[in-house]
Amino acid sequence: MSADQFLQYLISGLTIGSIYALVGLGFTIIYAVTRIINFAQGEFVMLGGMLSFYLISAAGIPLGPALILSVLIAAAIGAIMYLLAIRTARKASVVSLIIITIGAAVFIRGIVGVGWGVDAVRPPYFTGYKSISFLGAYIHPQDLWIIGTTLVVVVLLHLFLSYTMVGKALKACAISPVAAGMVGINPRAMALIAFALAAAIGGIGGVVMAPSIGIDFNDGFKLGLMGFVAASIGGFKSPIATVIGGLTLGIVVSLAVGVDWGPFTSAYKDAIAMTVLLLILLIRSGRLAAEERES
Amino acid sequence: MSEPILETKSLSKAFGGLVALDKVDLAIEAGKITAIIGPNGAGKTTLFNLVTGVYPASDGEILFQGTLLKDTPPHRRAALGIARTFQNVLLFGNMTVLENIMTGQHPRSRYGFIGAALRLPKAHREEETISLNAMKYLNMVGLGTYAEQNALSLPLGQQKLLAIARALATEPQLLLLDEPGAGLNKLEKQELSDLIRRIRENRISVILVEHDMPLVMGLAEWVIVLDSGQKIAEGTAAQIQRDQRVIAAYLGEEVE
Amino acid sequence: MLARLKGKWTYFVIAALLLFLILIPFNWSLGQYTVLMIFIGLFTMVTVGLCLLLGYTGQVSLGQATFYGTGAYISAVLSKICGVNPWLAMLIAAVATGAFAYVIGYPIFRLRGNYLAVATLGLGVIVYILLRQLGPGGPDGMAGIPYLSIGGFVFDTSFKRYFLVWFFCLAVLLISQNIVRSRTGRALRAIHGSEAAAESIGINVDQFKVKIFVLSAVYASLAGSLLAHQMSHISPGSFSPLVSIIIVVMAVIGGLASVWGAIFGAATVSILKYELLLGFGEWDIVIYGLILMLVMIFMPEGLFVRLRELYGRWRLRYAQRGAET
Numbered sequence: 001m002s003a004d005q006f007l008q009y010l011i012s013g014l015t016i017g018s019i020y021a022l023v024g025l026g027f028t029i030i031y032a033v034t035r036i037i038n039f040a041q042g043e044f045v046m047l048g049g050m051l052s053f054y055l056i057s058a059a060g061i062p063l064g065p066a067l068i069l070s071v072l073i074a075a076a077i078g079a080i081m082y083l084l085a086i087r088t089a090r091k092a093s094v095v096s097l098i099i100i101t102i103g104a105a106v107f108i109r110g111i112v113g114v115g116w117g118v119d120a121v122r123p124p125y126f127t128g129y130k131s132i133s134f135l136g137a138y139i140h141p142q143d144l145w146i147i148g149t150t151l152v153v154v155v156l157l158h159l160f161l162s163y164t165m166v167g168k169a170l171k172a173c174a175i176s177p178v179a180a181g182m183v184g185i186n187p188r189a190m191a192l193i194a195f196a197l198a199a200a201i202g203g204i205g206g207v208v209m210a211p212s213i214g215i216d217f218n219d220g221f222k223l224g225l226m227g228f229v230a231a232s233i234g235g236f237k238s239p240i241a242t243v244i245g246g247l248t249l250g251i252v253v254s255l256a257v258g259v260d261w262g263p264f265t266s267a268y269k270d271a272i273a274m275t276v277l278l279l280i281l282l283i284r285s286g287r288l289a290a291e292e293r294e295s
Numbered sequence: 296m297s298e299p300i301l302e303t304k305s306l307s308k309a310f311g312g313l314v315a316l317d318k319v320d321l322a323i324e325a326g327k328i329t330a331i332i333g334p335n336g337a338g339k340t341t342l343f344n345l346v347t348g349v350y351p352a353s354d355g356e357i358l359f360q361g362t363l364l365k366d367t368p369p370h371r372r373a374a375l376g377i378a379r380t381f382q383n384v385l386l387f388g389n390m391t392v393l394e395n396i397m398t399g400q401h402p403r404s405r406y407g408f409i410g411a412a413l414r415l416p417k418a419h420r421e422e423e424t425i426s427l428n429a430m431k432y433l434n435m436v437g438l439g440t441y442a443e444q445n446a447l448s449l450p451l452g453q454q455k456l457l458a459i460a461r462a463l464a465t466e467p468q469l470l471l472l473d474e475p476g477a478g479l480n481k482l483e484k485q486e487l488s489d490l491i492r493r494i495r496e497n498r499i500s501v502i503l504v505e506h507d508m509p510l511v512m513g514l515a516e517w518v519i520v521l522d523s524g525q526k527i528a529e530g531t532a533a534q535i536q537r538d539q540r541v542i543a544a545y546l547g548e549e550v551e
Numbered sequence: 552m553l554a555r556l557k558g559k560w561t562y563f564v565i566a567a568l569l570l571f572l573i574l575i576p577f578n579w580s581l582g583q584y585t586v587l588m589i590f591i592g593l594f595t596m597v598t599v600g601l602c603l604l605l606g607y608t609g610q611v612s613l614g615q616a617t618f619y620g621t622g623a624y625i626s627a628v629l630s631k632i633c634g635v636n637p638w639l640a641m642l643i644a645a646v647a648t649g650a651f652a653y654v655i656g657y658p659i660f661r662l663r664g665n666y667l668a669v670a671t672l673g674l675g676v677i678v679y680i681l682l683r684q685l686g687p688g689g690p691d692g693m694a695g696i697p698y699l700s701i702g703g704f705v706f707d708t709s710f711k712r713y714f715l716v717w718f719f720c721l722a723v724l725l726i727s728q729n730i731v732r733s734r735t736g737r738a739l740r741a742i743h744g745s746e747a748a749a750e751s752i753g754i755n756v757d758q759f760k761v762k763i764f765v766l767s768a769v770y771a772s773l774a775g776s777l778l779a780h781q782m783s784h785i786s787p788g789s790f791s792p793l794v795s796i797i798i799v800v801m802a803v804i805g806g807l808a809s810v811w812g813a814i815f816g817a818a819t820v821s822i823l824k825y826e827l828l829l830g831f832g833e834w835d836i837v838i839y840g841l842i843l844m845l846v847m848i849f850m851p852e853g854l855f856v857r858l859r860e861l862y863g864r865w866r867l868r869y870a871q872r873g874a875e876t
Contacts, residue, residue, distance in 0.1 A: 106836055109840070110833050110835075225672070267683065275677060378752070398738065401741075401753045408762060412726040422733070
């Protein structure tokens with residue numbers, strides 16, 4: 001493999017890894033604040049992409065407003081999902097919540113499939129389609145949008161969590177919901193914000209990603225799985241680790257798919273990611289079990 | 296003095312930076328009722344958890360009937376003869392009172408999936424024994440009339456008795472009772488005392504963690520006092536009540 | 552008197568069920584549903600395992616279709632390509648699947664709740680992709696799988712296979728019922744009630760969880776093998792992660808920890824899928840999602856179990872009113 005090729009794989013890895021990172025951030029935010037794994041996280045990415053397409057092409061809304069609107073709608077759906085499905089299930093067990101979020105994911109996917117059909121769609125590129133040459137490799141402008149937007153989101157998120165009242169309240173909930181409650185933070189309001197925020201971030205991911213490789217109603221599942229791997233690398237606690245995890249995963253997948261490993265074709269990429277996931281879970285399981293005993 | 300049924304040597308447990316037990320040496324006599332008392336946070340429940348194997352010790356040894364308990368998991372220790380009750384009772388809410396006790400017979404019965412699936416005669420015979428034994432323990436704690444009721448439908452005092460019956464069903468040699476008197480009224484505490492004496496008469500050693508001083512002093516043949524993870528005194532009930540260090544440790548605590 | 556009848560009631564229900572089952576293929580108008588009933592029987596076998604797993608260990612497996620698939624493929628490959636007797640192939644598939652579940656069971660069950668669910672989901676994805684890539688026939692699957700036969704009697708029509716499948720299904724249900732009513736069943740319920748307390752009375756919680764997992768895998772494997780030998784053609788699409796989700800829907804309708812409820816769950820979803828929603832595209836997914844959410848929010852013990860509970864309460868009130876007059 002030449003240096004040029006490696007660079008190419010690196011770029012495409014960072015690109016797709018950015019999406020994984022965004023999905024992973026969504027998982028991390030919701031889990032940190034509510035201890036719930038939101039299996040519908042991937043669907044928000046899908047919604048972001050789908051919404052941007054239909055707002056632009058069917059409703060004729062110009063690009064900028066359409067993107068913003070898509071993200072807002074995704075956030076709203078996240079909030080509604082929390083209010084209708086999660087909050088009403090008071091004191092539900094972990095397993096019940098898992099099934100509920102899966103139900104929500106399946107429901108959202110089904111509605112999109114019914115309402116907008118099963119075919120893939122692709123919204124227009126943000127700034128054209130001519131690839132830029134860079135150190136012997138080619139970068140597509142949309143890829144730059146993806147990577148750039150992810151960077152901006154990560155920075156904004158960090159600022160939000162560290163310097164705003166709401167952000168600090170979210171962090172407090174993540175550390176201890178009980179203690180947070182005692183200083184006057186309403187955990188349910190925080191949960192609502194967490195869901196909306198996670199959905200928005202997912203939506204942003206979908207919005208920047210869709211012009212690049214298109215989107216169809218099934219994509220939520222795969223992206224969700226990948227994002228979960230990224231989040232589990234971050235231990236569902238650290239946004240930075242999640243992002244690094246996502247980017248790393250993206251690069252690993254890109255190399256696994258692109259390079260000729262013999263019989264392992266690109267179809268295996270999901271299987272490889274899942275194996276990585278299982279390995280991570282296995283490594284963590286020992287520590288998890290010990291922690292739980294002592295609590 | 297007979298061989299101690301339970302010994303700990305320099306037993307220590309730390310949770311991160313917090314030291315819960317600090318080099319505790321114990322020798323519990325067999326066939327007696329021993330009480331472990333101490334202010335809140337003294338490490339009493341931690342001690343129980345270490346003895347029953349819920350988590351490993353940070354340092355030190357635990358010997359049960361002379362045998363070292365190293366990495367033995369909790370369910371093995373139950374089979375060896377260590378039984379316990381929990382501060383928060385932890386009954387099986389999805390079963391009747393009798394079924395809770397029958398489940399306690401688990402380590403004394405053998406048949407498994409195959410026997411159950413195919414309803415082998417051996418399984419049937421064991422089930423009969425289990426039922427009979429369970430009824431015996433049920434009557435021993437005086438809950439005979441509640442056999443078919445859901446376990447959680449009982450008031451707290453009787454739930455605690457049920458928990459003790461369930462622990463007895465494992466046919467232990469050592470029974471650890473974690474605050475059995477908490478939340479009980481005077482009459483219930485009296486019944487509890489009588490029950491613990493009956494247990495002792497069946498030659499089961501009892502270790503009792505309790506906050507209720509009259510209850511402890513009336514029952515215990517030996518008292519060990521822990522404070523902040525260390526053993527600060529041990530002796531008969533009378534000796535402990537006069538011990539200056541014990542009184543100092545309890546200063547500020549509510550005395551009943 | 553009512554108490555004595557209560558035990559007999561179960562027998563009445565079972566007898567009625569058996570009668571109904573026997574009559575279906577013979578009945579002229581109901582006979583067209585024979586194939587549907589076969590699928591209900593197969594799905595019941597897969598679902599029972601999950602119901603027990605959910606109900607007794609409080610853990611969810613999002614990968615039951617994995618074992619359904621390995622049962623089908625191992626049996627198919629052994630009998631078609633290696634020429635092994637289909638019955639033996641089925642047995643080997645069940646043992647292999649069970650061993651597989653045993654090996655991955657221990658590490659997986661050390662995870663909890665969320666992580667375990669995702670691990671099973673991940674496993675399902677991996678096996679699905681492997682089946683698509685490495686399975687004979689690839690994504691299109693394999694055909695020409697031999698039928699099962701006893702002596703000269705070949706199970707080559709839906710009519711005959713109906714009875715074969717339901718024989719196995721009822722056997723699985725009865726075995727499960729026996730297990731639930733035994734020392735093992737109590738141990739499982741104890742685990743569900745309080746793991747810490749269960750350990751303290753000598754129950755090896757980890758081992759039981761794995762055993763139930765293995766049992767559910769063996770059930771699913773048998774169902775998969777029966778599927779292979781009856782359709783004579785199988786493809787990976789029948790064992791995808793989505794199918795695992797559908798099995799969860801069946802279990803949720805059937806009720807956690809409910810053995811007979813599994814029939815109800817399998818039947819409801821099968822009828823939805825193959826009869827009512829046939830022309831409606833992706834609407835079945837929408838319904839599944841709604842069912843999962845609504846049932847788990849309002850009836851977390853499962854739909855069938857809740858209905859049974861309500862029925863019991865209604866009967867009690869009815870009996871009380873009868874006593875008052």
